[in-house]
Amino acid sequence: MIDVLFIGLSLASILLLVALGLAITYGAMGVINMAHGELVMVGAYTTVMSGIWLKLGFLASIPIAFLVAAGLGWLIERLVVRWLYGRLLDTLLATWGVAILIQQAVRLEFGLSFLGIHVRGLGPGLQNVSVPGFLQGTFTIGDLGINTYRAFIILVTAALTVLTWFILYRTPIGMQVRAIIRNPKMAAACGIDVDRVNALTFAYGSGLAGIAGVMMSGFKTVFPDMGTSMVVDGFLVVVVGGVGSLAGSVLSAGLLGEINGLVASGTNDILARAVVFAVVILIIVLKPQGLFSYKGR
Amino acid sequence: MVFDRRQFLKTGALAATALATPTFFHRAARAADSIQVGVLFSLTGGLSIIEKSLADATRMAIEEINAAGGVMGKPIDIVLEDGASDPKTYAEKASKLVIRDRVPTVFGSYTSASRKAVLPIFEKRNNLYFYPTYYEGYECSKNVVYTGAVPNQQLSNFIPWIIKNLGKKKFFIVGSNYIYPREMAKVCKILIEANGAEWIADEYLELGHSEWGSMVNKIKTSGCDVVLSNVVGDSVVAFYREFKNQGLSHDKLPICATVTSEIEIAAMGPEYAVGSYTSFPYFQAIDTDTNKAFIERYRKFVNDPKAVTHHALESSYFQVYLWKQAVEKAGEATPEAIREGVKGQEYDAPNGHVKVAPENLHTYLTPRIAQWGADGQGTIVDAYPEPVFPLPYVAYGETKENLFCTEKGLDVAKLKG
Numbered sequence: 001m002i003d004v005l006f007i008g009l010s011l012a013s014i015l016l017l018v019a020l021g022l023a024i025t026y027g028a029m030g031v032i033n034m035a036h037g038e039l040v041m042v043g044a045y046t047t048v049m050s051g052i053w054l055k056l057g058f059l060a061s062i063p064i065a066f067l068v069a070a071g072l073g074w075l076i077e078r079l080v081v082r083w084l085y086g087r088l089l090d091t092l093l094a095t096w097g098v099a100i101l102i103q104q105a106v107r108l109e110f111g112l113s114f115l116g117i118h119v120r121g122l123g124p125g126l127q128n129v130s131v132p133g134f135l136q137g138t139f140t141i142g143d144l145g146i147n148t149y150r151a152f153i154i155l156v157t158a159a160l161t162v163l164t165w166f167i168l169y170r171t172p173i174g175m176q177v178r179a180i181i182r183n184p185k186m187a188a189a190c191g192i193d194v195d196r197v198n199a200l201t202f203a204y205g206s207g208l209a210g211i212a213g214v215m216m217s218g219f220k221t222v223f224p225d226m227g228t229s230m231v232v233d234g235f236l237v238v239v240v241g242g243v244g245s246l247a248g249s250v251l252s253a254g255l256l257g258e259i260n261g262l263v264a265s266g267t268n269d270i271l272a273r274a275v276v277f278a279v280v281i282l283i284i285v286l287k288p289q290g291l292f293s294y295k296g297r
Numbered sequence: 298m299v300f301d302r303r304q305f306l307k308t309g310a311l312a313a314t315a316l317a318t319p320t321f322f323h324r325a326a327r328a329a330d331s332i333q334v335g336v337l338f339s340l341t342g343g344l345s346i347i348e349k350s351l352a353d354a355t356r357m358a359i360e361e362i363n364a365a366g367g368v369m370g371k372p373i374d375i376v377l378e379d380g381a382s383d384p385k386t387y388a389e390k391a392s393k394l395v396i397r398d399r400v401p402t403v404f405g406s407y408t409s410a411s412r413k414a415v416l417p418i419f420e421k422r423n424n425l426y427f428y429p430t431y432y433e434g435y436e437c438s439k440n441v442v443y444t445g446a447v448p449n450q451q452l453s454n455f456i457p458w459i460i461k462n463l464g465k466k467k468f469f470i471v472g473s474n475y476i477y478p479r480e481m482a483k484v485c486k487i488l489i490e491a492n493g494a495e496w497i498a499d500e501y502l503e504l505g506h507s508e509w510g511s512m513v514n515k516i517k518t519s520g521c522d523v524v525l526s527n528v529v530g531d532s533v534v535a536f537y538r539e540f541k542n543q544g545l546s547h548d549k550l551p552i553c554a555t556v557t558s559e560i561e562i563a564a565m566g567p568e569y570a571v572g573s574y575t576s577f578p579y580f581q582a583i584d585t586d587t588n589k590a591f592i593e594r595y596r597k598f599v600n601d602p603k604a605v606t607h608h609a610l611e612s613s614y615f616q617v618y619l620w621k622q623a624v625e626k627a628g629e630a631t632p633e634a635i636r637e638g639v640k641g642q643e644y645d646a647p648n649g650h651v652k653v654a655p656e657n658l659h660t661y662l663t664p665r666i667a668q669w670g671a672d673g674q675g676t677i678v679d680a681y682p683e684p685v686f687p688l689p690y691v692a693y694g695e696t697k698e699n700l701f702c703t704e705k706g707l708d709v710a711k712l713k714g
Binding site: 003004007010011014116118124125126127128129130131136137138145147148149150218219220221222223225226229260261264265268269270272273 | 343345346349474500501502503505506507508510511512514515518531532533534535538539541542543544560561563564565566568600601
């Protein structure tokens, strides 16, 4: 039974890892960032590329992936999203377009493949990321074999969640972000540089996606389409948790992960997914604002 | 020199006409003294990763034939179309090839979905399609020549071998949730029971899904001693990684796969697959001069010294030669003549001797089992002594003595009984 709960917890941590960034960009800024999955993919490819070209290990690529994804996120905010605040559906369409651009850039090796030049680590194929030996296999607690890599993901997710909480609730810039969530115009009137804070927030959310990408690359397949399915799960977590609530995202990721794990072990994975979707629908019907919601002013 | 707009338009229009004309005449002029064939694979979209390599192998065979003097002294002209990883596009492009270009044969398709989409066009127009991929069987068309393995050619040696040589008794069958793995599972169960072993589970995961935590945990607690995997596509990588990360080893509990090829092994990292098995008629590791020369030529053709060859790719290559021999035997390049000509046609392919069965237009292939090593290559641990007769309906009780699919077509009465 404990092994099933552990798998549930692991599923939850993976959901949360992707959702953390979204909780910030969607929850806090009201931007439906469809390119979030692609930022995860960029993080994964950063791991591949830094392994091949910089000879860096898996762990060393975490900060690089954060910086690359954050930089890309910052660019997206400056070039596209900045013009679309307050227009929810337009952000969806625009960032979807950005997502396709990023995907094709990776697939076509930034256009070099048209010229017959091939860059190792890019292109339409599957990529291989090697994971350090101490993260492979299992360790045992009592008579329970724990999957080391999944335990590692849980730790990383927990650390990032705490970090994000700390930034949001214990730093001056976090307070500014929260002020903007509640009421951007009033925040601006109080002297907060909304433009700058928004750009930084978006970059930070994107950077989190980059780290999620590194984690995913260690046990999932790295290829240009990998982000597409993740962004859907990420939005489920954020919507169920309540837009703008970090605690809500944590709770809903835990809930959906455990439901998935339990149902899958009792029946099968296909049914588990259906049950998860049914639960999501039920929660949205009963609590349209999500599990945790605040009153906007 | 300064252009005004009118001048620019005039010059532009002239230039465009000049550029367009040669191709326009070119095709009409070439058509008379060459044989046109269609090549239809996904060059874009999600499936392009693998289908592009099939298109390359097909083009390579055609260029080789042309360099050696063509077919009946005529060069082969390729009409290349892109199926765009979408069955609907496949159907449109197939119609275009058959109706407008009037090619007598099309080489194409990787997935069953795309083959099923184009099948009605070839049957209605009585044209001919060469299909290079291993597939689930359950098809009997006089308009398709199948050169990939059907279930009995991947499993009929594999399952008895696992039971006898590895001494395994309890199978856990796992696959992606669509028609191919489900049909494969049917054949597996027949063979497992016939060989005195048992299967204890038959589980599926969504196609393209890569969360294996629960499934591998189930495998771990199920008490099975061998896993038979019909998992396809990018899920394979996540499966093998999760398998090792949950502390399972291929020494005690090997994964025996029907679809895991050199490509997936390279992507997951060979350390995750060391000791596991795959059954295919062709592996890059086949140690013959024909195969080595083939790999070398292919790498040169695609300009990639590390390019990987695999079963469907090899079939894409040799089926063009089968087609060439059929045209030469028939003496004319019409679909009916080629179909009659291809029956019983034999060729020494990189995987060994192949032959088109006259009864059902499927191909005799030699099943092989490979064990994966640390270098990402297989070691052939078992090969059937001779090519095996293809039985597309083996899951429904077809045997060589009692064929369901013959030259007259499918015997529906037998299928129901």
